[in-house]
Amino acid sequence: MISSSTSGTASGSFATGGRYVVKSEINHRDDNEDSFLITELTPVLAGPVLPVLAIADGMGGLEHGGDVSREALRRTVLALLESIQIEPRLNRSDTAEPMTVEVLQKALWGALEQANAQVRRMVQANGWHTAGSTIVVALLVGETVVAANLGDSPLFHYDATGQKLVKITRDHSVAGVLLRAGMISPEMARHHEGRSRLEFFVGAPSLPREISVYNRPLHQGDLLLLCTDGVSGSLSHERLTELLATAGGDLERTADALIKAGRDLGEKDNQTLILWWHGSEQTERQSADAGETSTVAQMVGAVEQPDRSPTVSGGDTGDGMAV
């Protein structure tokens, strides 16, 4: 599904394990220029599916932000489909080899390059002059997440065992560059004028010399948070950790708490997030049977039993919310 409807919530799970909740809120803006996409690819015929989670944030103040964020997601996933699912099977009768992380990383960056070229063509053809979008994409490959980004929509990994939160992606903002160089502090970066000024994004004249692709091992019960800066921009790392670790209840409640925390700090921008719980039904049952009381076990314990078909609930979901 690709959606940039005004506001909405959806949740679901995948047969390979893992469940998610997605929320997109217009907040105080006139339009919701954020888009999100949750889908799956099957690299090996009749093999396990590869969940794809993605968020794009049409850049504020520029024209057609919503159009561009939708196109960025659409083109990225079409390119992934081609390189992961179609090309390996073209004129081949045998079963394709499973994809390695390295191959997926290359495919993912190639997809972002194609999306960038397409958006630049789209902007030029329509005479929009200046338009762009951030993007963050995560592919779940067994016990590994492979991710890539352009712009400042981040991907966080909450390690449930170590109870640590790690920001996997690097922001391509002026503030992000200065922060990494140690020229400003994280606190300064959150309030820096260049925190939203992007050097690289989908639709930019050039892409970073060092490709922004990452992979990270996941463990049962870990969380992934993909979001726009409307969710994470106002929150300190400690506050995000606290929300992911202690919100309690279910994924949806955690997502609500994340949205609310930003607004409580005066966030006015569109807010979109995908919260992914990494695990299987078996893990959940084992955890429940063992009477575990860890935070994450509590969090997922209240979630409905997984259903192969994701459900849609609440908000003005619009036609784009159908999965």
Add this chain to the structure above:
Amino acid sequence: MEGGSIPLEIGPVHEVELQRFLGGGGFGLMWKVADRASGRLYALKVIRNVRPGSISEARVRNEVGVAIHSEFVVPAIGLQEWNPTTFLILFEYFDARPLDDLLLEGALGSADKHRILLEVLQGVSDAHRHNVVHRDLKPANVLVCRDGRSRLIDFGISKFKDVNVTGTGDLIGTYPYMAPETFLRGSKYADARSDIYSLGHFFYELAMGQHFWIRRGWRELSDLVHYLSAVPAPTEGIDLSDFSCDFYPGTAAIVRRMVKIAPEERYESVDDILVELGHIPELPPALPDLGLRSPVLIVESGSNRGARTVLGLAGGGCRVMGRFDIAGEDNTISRKHLEFSRQGETYLVRDLASRNGTWLRGVRLEPDGPPAPLRHGDRIKVGDVFLRFAFMRDV
């Protein structure tokens, strides 16, 4: 669409014929048009998809709102709101090419570059005298006209009413030309010295044929950050060890002072650079009866526009002025904002630690600092309001 006509209501122009599409820039489509009635040529910028209340709209209005009287600035004639999301801006037309294209072609000789540099410096000096900081100075924003004159364009993000243009705190400008303090501290710290830093890169590019970043193979901000993080830290934004300039030999020291990392180590005004290059800028003409009559302050913007106040000061006297003397309802002016004084025949002004500052010739006066001498014709910005200081016969 070429050959078609569109109705306009901008100044004396009521209908124009679209003659030629000149190109689409980062911020609008530009057409060469002719006034149906007079046949006079203009440039018409069409800006679409402007969201009401957005930064883009503020930029559009700003571009017309900035009126700089200079032969080196392309003047905007007026603005028309075609519909809530489409704006038209009418400019004087000049048969011209952007400087970045000419540099790319290597089409300029030493004499051309000499002239272009001087004219750009004079244009920026004129803007600063009007308390307008351009904030995006680069070759693409200089038109080299067939009449032999260079003119500055794109004042859409200039610091005129910065609150509107950077409403969401967006950092603005073009990275390779942007002063370090703008990166580190933000656009609101950009003043005339930030433009001088950009002009230093501009000077270097004219002299060396390529921007410093290009010569170094830099593509990203992190390249600059890496350069700035060296130990010992560089004091200039450009390594000038191999600098040479055929149209202004021996000027490495001037460029060096223009691109100092610390703004307080740069030239304070573009006029100072012109003087060092051997060019004495024209000063506003002083009237022959200077000293016989008192100067006046003319309010040039805001709700009290047109109001005049005579500064009747005796030698050694001073006068404190604030919101109620200048524009009663404007909260951007402090109650006690600035102080005028007279020493002999020289009038001076100083800021009284006002909330939004006092600007003179593009530089913010030090809060509660020493008084700065005033020249006939100077523009002073207090809060969001412009004042003109002038000696007049008819008061």
